[in-house]
Amino acid sequence: MKIVVAIDSFKGSLSSYELGQGIEAGVKVVYPEAEVIKVPIADGGEGTVDSLVEGTKGEFIKVTVNNPLMEKIEAKYGIMGDGKTAVIEMAEASGLPLIPVEKRNPMKTTTYGTGELIKDAVLKGCREFIIGLGGSATNDAGLGMLQALGYKFLDENKNELGYGGEILSKVKYIDSKEKLAELNECKFLIACDVDNPFYGPKGAAEIYSxxxxxxxxxxxxxxxxxxxxxxxxxxxxxxxxxxxxxAGAAGGLGGGLVAFLDAKLAPGIDMVLEKVGLENELKDADFVITGEGRLDHQTAMGKAPVGVAKIAKKFHIPVIALAGGLTDEAVQTHEKGIDSFFSIINYPIALEDAMKKEVAYKFVKANSEEIFRLIKVCERKFKK
Structure with missing residues (x-):
């Protein structure tokens, strides 16, 4: 029996890879000889770097950069197994959780640190980039990122401007004479799952700021x-x-990347699944296990589990989903290719306790075991 595990992380609890380990442990109680293939995945948001680096046997890089308020922090990005593709989550350097609530101010916050991550990867020889958008503390249209890459933005008197959303209306001229020369050799793919325009009633500022x-x-x-x-x-x-x-994704960063770096926007989950080669692993699988922290109506709209199910159905493979929580709307995922889903929670428990790694792992392992015990019963029954 071959089982492919392609499950998104349970945010704040277990990573995609850790979930795969727990599922494998449960399966092998019932089917010790089963081949369990773990394919770490994410949908372009949190966990994308981990999924693509682990899934391609790449490496993680840590570097000191500036946070959204230009304070020094340590952030990480990944280089995939091909040695030339960098994977960066903008939230690592420019994310909302990096700033205390009382200091949050999109007029001041900048994406400069994201630019520093890109620059570090360029100088290490990377020429292809996957940038995950989401969770930003910024609304500067990526101008800070571009400043870190050598661009200068000038006011009407051709004076160089500072940082943050407050400079947007002051920009009158763009100076690219000192931009990082290697950028001309780079290609950027943007994992983006929102369709907000740059500005207006559904734009970056109105919806997210x-x-x-x-x-x-x-x-x-x-x-x-x-x-x-x-x-x-x-x-x-x-x-x-x-x-x-x-273009309005991540405070306009999507638009900035397209305009200045000729980036291409694409659905995050499609991009990740292609890069980790999920389709190739699925061709001869007997079961697929997917899921995420909570299965709800957003899952059905195209998040990671549905992306996995879409590929699995090309090969008529049964898809089982596991989640920490389920809403009534989770039934919509059946129409999207998920054959059956289960919550891993076995008894009433506080959320903070359920999210502890050791507890979540225990639940995942136990429920995976029970699911495959049922499969084994059915296998015996229908063989008769």
Missing amino acids: RQKGATEDMVKELDKGLEDLAKVIKNELNIDISNLSG
């Missing part, structure tokens, strides 16, 4: 700043990102 600390006045100023910047980009670079789907 409040959770980053913006007041109502700031929301209006940031939205106007993104609109003004889009005009400058069109005039200076002859690129129109004003209505580009996904």
Whole structure:
């Protein structure tokens, strides 16, 4: 029996790889000779670096960078097993959890640290990049990232501007004379699962900046700043990102990456599954185990488990999903290729206790064992 485990992390608890280990342990209680293939996955958000690095036998790199308030922190990124593809989650250097609630202010926060991660990877020889967007503390359209890569943004008097969302409306000129030369050799793929435009009622500022600390006045100023910047980009670079789907991701970082680095936006889960070669592993599998921390209506809209199920169904392979929690809307995933799903929680327990690694691992192992005990019963029954 061949079982492929391609499960997203349970955020704040077990990684994709750790879940795979627990599932394998449970399966092998029932089927000791089973071949269990663990394929770490993620949907472009948290866990993407771990999934792609572990899934391709790459390496992790730690580097000192600036957080969104230009304070020194240690962040990591990954280089995949091919030695030339860097995987970066922007939240590692520019994420909301890096800033205390009382200091959150998208007028001040910058993506400079994300640019420092890219620069480090470029200098290490990487020429292909996968950038995961999401969880940002910023609304600077990626200008900070670009400043770290050598770009300068100038006001009407051609004075160099500082950092943060507050400079958006002040940018009148773009100076790229000192940009990192190697960027011309680089290709950027952006894992993006939102379709927000750069600005407007559904844009970066209006939809996301409040959770980053913006007041109502700031929301209006940031939205106007993104609109003004889009005009400058069109005039200076002859690129129109004003209505580009996904340009508003991560505080406009999606738009900045497209405009300045010729990045391509793609659904995160599709990108990850292609890179880890899931389809090739699935061709002769008997079962697929997938899942994520919570199965709900968002799962059915195309998150990691449904991405896995979509490929599995090409080969008519049964798909079982495990989750920490289930909502009533999880039944919608049946229409998307998930044949059966289960919560791993066996008895009433506080969330903080359930999320402890040792507890979650115990639950995952135990429920995997019971699922395959049932499969074995059915196997015996229908062989008669």
